[in-house]
Amino acid sequence: MNKTYIPTKQSNTNTQWYLIDAKNQTLGRLSANIAKILRGKNETTYTPYLENNTYVIIKNAKLIQVTGKKRHQKIYRRHSGRPGGLKSETFFELQKRIPNRIIEKSVKGMLPKGPLGRKLFTRLRVYSGDRHPHEAQQPQQIYLV
Template structure:
């Protein structure tokens, strides 16, 4: 029988994390499923060295944001609510309208909702890069294709 008291829990240090760049084509993908996979990679949960309080995640580039799909009747029924904190300052936007004006924002909001809402989450969110077309300025980082079902 082994001595289990000698086992140590591994905790990643910020300096020893190796970051990779991934690229995802959002064309024809379902928003929620894509966002959860992106959040998992941003958080670093796909790595063996995952540590909850350390940023161990990788960078993610999303292209073709305007061609994202939504399941069910969400294209007509899903809304985004915001308030300016002034009387009468309610603003309700339909997903269809947001996809036409700022398609990047739909993916960003979905991923942000799946990240921790604290300093670490804000740091993780900065590693998400979403673009409208197929062009992106991160070719020098040699991103690897990320498979999302």
């Protein structure tokens, strides 16, 4: 009788680091691919309820692109929790101020909600420039089309 292989936490001990260049990439398509890699859907041992040891490094976040008029029409909102504490800014303003937050917010929305999604989100590293401090991990470069 054949038995289905079910991975456990102990069976997935190897850590994999991926490096993705966000230069001239479309925000939604890039974020969907990042979320898929963080979930482990590109691995043969994918299990929905387990986290894998995959880390993703994004560089050149300040050079991300959006289609259409979203550069000036897309609005990012945050609230301090105090009365009148709603702050709003467009994609263009946020890209000048904190370009990392655009990709982080997009990927976080595509990860599962709950403890697993919060744990997976901690494995994402976003850098606005071309440099990152993770050379010792020998990340594997991924080219997305």
